[in-house]
Amino acid sequence: MKEWIKKNITGKKVFAVIMGSVLVIFLSFLLIINYKSQVRLQETALVRLVHFLDTQANAAGYFYLERKTDLKNISKAREISIFFENKALGMSMAYGLKTSLIQIDRLFDSLIEERKIGKFNIYERIVFVDTENNLISDRRAEPGIHAGSLPWKDFFASNRPEPEVIALRQDGHFDILVKVPFFFKWEFKGQIFAWINLEAFFDLQMKKGEGMTQKHIFIDFGLADGASFYPEPEQLPVDRIRKAGPGEVFEFVLSEPESGATGYLAVRIPVPETSFSIVTVMPVSEAAGYSNPNHLLMAMIILAAFVTGAAFLLWTMNARELVLKTRLDEENIRKTEIERKNIELAHYRENLELLVKERTKELEQAQKELLHKAVEAGRAQFSAMILHNIGNAITPVSVNTEMLRKNGGDKILQLLFQAYDDLAGHRNDLTYYVTTDPRGMEVAAYMGSLIKSLDGHRKKTDAMVQAISAGIDYVAEILSLQRAYAPDRAEMKERVDLNRVVEDALKIQENSILKRNICLEKIFASGLPHILIEKNKLMQVIINLIKNSFDAIDGVDERRENKIKVLTYVMENRVGLKISDTGIGIEKDKLKEIFEFGVSTKGSSGFGLYYCKDFVAANNGTLELESPGPGKGAAAVMEFLL
Amino acid sequence: MGKKTGRVIRTAIGFWAVFLFIGQACGRDLPEIKASGVIRHLGVPYANFITGSGDGMDVELVRLFAGHIGVRYEYVKTSWGTVIGDLIGKKVKVAGDDVQIIGSAQVKGDIIANGFTIIPWREKIVDFSIPVFPTQVWLMARATSPVMPIIPGGDIEKDISIVKSKLAGLTVLGVANTCLDPQLYNIESTGAVPRLFPGDLNELAPAIVNNEADATLLDVPDALIALDKWPGKIKVIGPVSKTQEMAVAFAKDAPLMKDEFNRFLLKCKSDGRYIDLVKKYYPTVFDYYPGFFK
Numbered sequence: 046m047k048e049w050i051k052k053n054i055t056g057k058k059v060f061a062v063i064m065g066s067v068l069v070i071f072l073s074f075l076l077i078i079n080y081k082s083q084v085r086l087q088e089t090a091l092v093r094l095v096h097f098l099d100t101q102a103n104a105a106g107y108f109y110l111e112r113k114t115d116l117k118n119i120s121k122a123r124e125i126s127i128f129f130e131n132k133a134l135g136m137s138m139a140y141g142l143k144t145s146l147i148q149i150d151r152l153f154d155s156l157i158e159e160r161k162i163g164k165f166n167i168y169e170r171i172v173f174v175d176t177e178n179n180l181i182s183d184r185r186a187e188p189g190i191h192a193g194s195l196p197w198k199d200f201f202a203s204n205r206p207e208p209e210v211i212a213l214r215q216d217g218h219f220d221i222l223v224k225v226p227f228f229f230k231w232e233f234k235g236q237i238f239a240w241i242n243l244e245a246f247f248d249l250q251m252k253k254g255e256g257m258t259q260k261h262i263f264i265d266f267g268l269a270d271g272a273s274f275y276p277e278p279e280q281l282p283v284d285r286i287r288k289a290g291p292g293e294v295f296e297f298v299l300s301e302p303e304s305g306a307t308g309y310l311a312v313r314i315p316v317p318e319t320s321f322s323i324v325t326v327m328p329v330s331e332a333a334g335y336s337n338p339n340h341l342l343m344a345m346i347i348l349a350a351f352v353t354g355a356a357f358l359l360w361t362m363n364a365r366e367l368v369l370k371t372r373l374d375e376e377n378i379r380k381t382e383i384e385r386k387n388i389e390l391a392h393y394r395e396n397l398e399l400l401v402k403e404r405t406k407e408l409e410q411a412q413k414e415l416l417h418k419a420v421e422a423g424r425a426q427f428s429a430m431i432l433h434n435i436g437n438a439i440t441p442v443s444v445n446t447e448m449l450r451k452n453g454g455d456k457i458l459q460l461l462f463q464a465y466d467d468l469a470g471h472r473n474d475l476t477y478y479v480t481t482d483p484r485g486m487e488v489a490a491y492m493g494s495l496i497k498s499l500d501g502h503r504k505k506t507d508a509m510v511q512a513i514s515a516g517i518d519y520v521a522e523i524l525s526l527q528r529a530y531a532p533d534r535a536e537m538k539e540r541v542d543l544n545r546v547v548e549d550a551l552k553i554q555e556n557s558i559l560k561r562n563i564c565l566e567k568i569f570a571s572g573l574p575h576i577l578i579e580k581n582k583l584m585q586v587i588i589n590l591i592k593n594s595f596d597a598i599d600g601v602d603e604r605r606e607n608k609i610k611v612l613t614y615v616m617e618n619r620v621g622l623k624i625s626d627t628g629i630g631i632e633k634d635k636l637k638e639i640f641e642f643g644v645s646t647k648g649s650s651g652f653g654l655y656y657c658k659d660f661v662a663a664n665n666g667t668l669e670l671e672s673p674g675p676g677k678g679a680a681a682v683m684e685f686l687l
Numbered sequence: 688m689g690k691k692t693g694r695v696i697r698t699a700i701g702f703w704a705v706f707l708f709i710g711q712a713c714g715r716d717l718p719e720i721k722a723s724g725v726i727r728h729l730g731v732p733y734a735n736f737i738t739g740s741g742d743g744m745d746v747e748l749v750r751l752f753a754g755h756i757g758v759r760y761e762y763v764k765t766s767w768g769t770v771i772g773d774l775i776g777k778k779v780k781v782a783g784d785d786v787q788i789i790g791s792a793q794v795k796g797d798i799i800a801n802g803f804t805i806i807p808w809r810e811k812i813v814d815f816s817i818p819v820f821p822t823q824v825w826l827m828a829r830a831t832s833p834v835m836p837i838i839p840g841g842d843i844e845k846d847i848s849i850v851k852s853k854l855a856g857l858t859v860l861g862v863a864n865t866c867l868d869p870q871l872y873n874i875e876s877t878g879a880v881p882r883l884f885p886g887d888l889n890e891l892a893p894a895i896v897n898n899e900a901d902a903t904l905l906d907v908p909d910a911l912i913a914l915d916k917w918p919g920k921i922k923v924i925g926p927v928s929k930t931q932e933m934a935v936a937f938a939k940d941a942p943l944m945k946d947e948f949n950r951f952l953l954k955c956k957s958d959g960r961y962i963d964l965v966k967k968y969y970p971t972v973f974d975y976y977p978g979f980f981k
Contacts, residue, residue, distance in 0.1 A: 134919070135835045143971070143974050144911050144971045
């Protein structure tokens with residue numbers, strides 16, 4: 046035993062047991078307190094309910110007391126006495142007695158009109174019935190109300206001189222009456238009945254209610270047949286309610302179709318001055334709260350058992366191992382999660398690399414296409430330029446050729462031959478014919494003018510042939526330039542004389558320059574070192590730059606001398622070309638931007654300068670634009686490193 | 688001054704005196720009243736027709752009439768004995784149903800309205816409007832009187848007869864020259880001792896209560912008030928007359944006034960003002976004479 050105790054009972058375990066016990070005791074204490082509070086609250090709620098009903102009953106009692114007072118005062122009213130006085134004197138209705146009746150009517154009308162609860166008349170009908178069952182006076186709050194008659198004599202109470210409150214059930218509805226006997230000179234002469242407005246009374250009860258709804262309060266009018274509750278309830282243990290003592294709270298169960306068996310509370314409080322009672326019936330849960338104290342006790346026992354069991358488990362298990370095991374499990378779970386996430390990341394990374402490769406390929410392809418388009422655009426532009434120049438050259442050739450065809454030389458020759466034939470016909474007297482014969486002299490003179498015309502015609506023809514020849518030479522030159530700069534599929538770099546290429550470019554642009562009246566200044570440096578480059582692409586770049594210059598000149602509105610200056614130079618380790626113009630100029634902040642892809646000041650695709658710069662940069666060169674500002678011209682400066 | 692001149696002067700004076708006399712003796716008709724801007728209401732304080740406090744059913748009715756014709760209202764207090772002379776400018780003497788002119792008087796008013804019953808001799812010297820109020824003359828006795836009220840038989844003639852049969856030896860008060868004049872109902876012939884009361888009609892009931900006589904004649908409006916004032920002290924024995932009517936009286940030379948008043952009264956009856964006045968002053972009369980108010 047001692048060893049077992051030594052082995053199993055450690056300080057910590059003892060501490061755990063003590064703490065567990067304390068916890069159980071504390072929880073039990075809380076639950077007991079809660080239980081007692083619940084019980085107390087429910088008792089208080091019921092006491093309040095009874096007190097409330099008491100107040101209601103007293104209010105109702107006071108209401109009826111006032112009604113009794115009203116009728117008592119009426120029964121002592123002079124008007125009724127006068128009637129009986131006059132009647133006692135023998136007066137007849139025809140001669141004077143009726144006047145007294147009218148006064149009684151007015152008395153009753155006045156009471157009906159004066160007594161109100163809110164907008165409701167308290168009295169609905171007041172009658173005076175004499176001992177012979179005659180209705181001496183019958184006054185109503187509204188015509189036709191309480192139209193029925195009563196067996197008046199059954200309600201005479203000459204032996205009970207004080208007013209009484211009674212309830213009747215007639216034709217399925219309740220009538221509440223206050224009645225009082227009338228005595229004239231101590232002799233019973235009749236009964237006064239006053240009907241109470243039940244709705245007005247009930248409305249008064251509800252107004253005085255503290256949050257009670259109409260569904261909870263009933264009035265038991267104390268009728269013998271049991272059906273004397275107002276409002277009429279669906280099902281109530283009436284006998285049980287009536288047997289309960291005043292203020293006694295009792296419970297009963299009702300089966301309801303929707304909610305099944307439901308527990309109810311009922312309390313009955315008698316109404317003073319009457320034989321009525323006020324009854325309240327409500328579900329237990331509404332009156333006493335939704336929690337049953339016994340349920341709390343059960344909860345307490347279960348909780349205590351749970352805590353005790355937990356304490357026992359703690360006693361038997363090694364908490365440290367448990368904690369470590371729990372931590373280990375957590376770590377394993379975390380590690381698995383991390384590995385899973387790493388795998389996901391790796392997959393994601395691979396996918397990302399693939400995606401990047403694909404996108405890069407797509408971008409490169411797009412760039413190639415765009416470059417190809419730009420090159421094709423440049424070529425197309427170059428070809429269009431050549432064709433335009435050829436067209437310009439061919440046009441004068443065609444015109445001159447046509448003029449040659451129509452020049453009329455044949456006609457002069459024909460006339461000359463006619464003149465010769467005429468002279469030949471006068472071979473024998475030719476001298477006499479041409480010096481003396483008038484016709485001969487005319488023919489000789491005519492022949493002279495024909496010869497002069499023929500000479501003039503010959504000179505004209507020479508000029509035309511020369512122009513045709515020049516045109517043909519020009520076309521040949523153009524075509525040779527085209528061949529020289531024709532794009533090759535596998536274009537190779539070669540050593541190129543920049544001056545030569547610039548000169549050829551200007552040649553190609555010659556017509557455009559002439560047409561614009563541009564003054565062209567060429568300053569070519571001699572002995573320029575050759576540069577290793579693709580010749581035809583270089584040509585396209587230079588043509589593009591020259592074209593930009595005269596496009597810029599085209600944009601100038603004012604009349605001034607248009608100039609393009611073309612300068613080649615060598616500087617240290619660089620060969621350069623500068624093309625400057627007197628065109629519209631460029632804003633300073635756009636000088637760099639204009640080289641960006643897609644940017645154009647001319648509404649074109651914007652490839653030109655971008656690819657020019659790209660080509661130059663690819664060949665160890667630079668291409669920049671300079672401009673003092675808008676309206677002040679610009680210059681393109683291209684340099685290549687040697 | 689010559690004879691002739693004197694004669695002329697005398698004639699002129701005589702002419703103007705006669706003119707003034709006639710003027711004094713003549714009542715005013717509607718045009719004159721409108722021109723003067725005032726209507727003079729001759730009234731004797733009586734029951735709730737003229738209460739003496741400035742109101743009453745007839746006071747309000749004549750005020751309304753004054754407004755109707757656009758003139759000012761003026762109340763002129765008179766007495767039962769002089770009221771007719773004050774209207775027609777003549778002193779009269781009544782003998783049964785006959786009346787004699789015995790002198791002249793100053794005209795003080797244009798209209799009589801104070802519960803003025805239509806009786807034969809009055810009709811001979813004044814013109815009445817259409818009836819304004821129903822009435823009847825009852826015999827009233829002290830409550831302790833041995834004379835008992837009759838039990839109505841449904842026949843007014845019989846009821847009157849029964850009442851008169853109970854009068855023998857009783858002193859019965861009445862007021863001369865009014866609807867309560869015992870002569871009008873042949874009280875003396877019943878064996879009763881008629882006595883003419885010198886005071887107001889309103890004082891008849893208290894006179895009985897004070898044992899100044901055994902019974903009195905009283906018309907219904909006054910009787911209803913008396914029953915209310917002295918309950919248990921007086922009692923109604925029964926009728927001495929058939930149902931009578933009260934109306935407003937005009938001088939015979941004021942037909943326009945009468946016609947205009949009749950038009951006015953019919954309008955009041957149709958628009959409800961008349962009924963309102965009756966309800967105000969005699970609320971119980973509807974039960975006694977419902978036929979009159981239909």
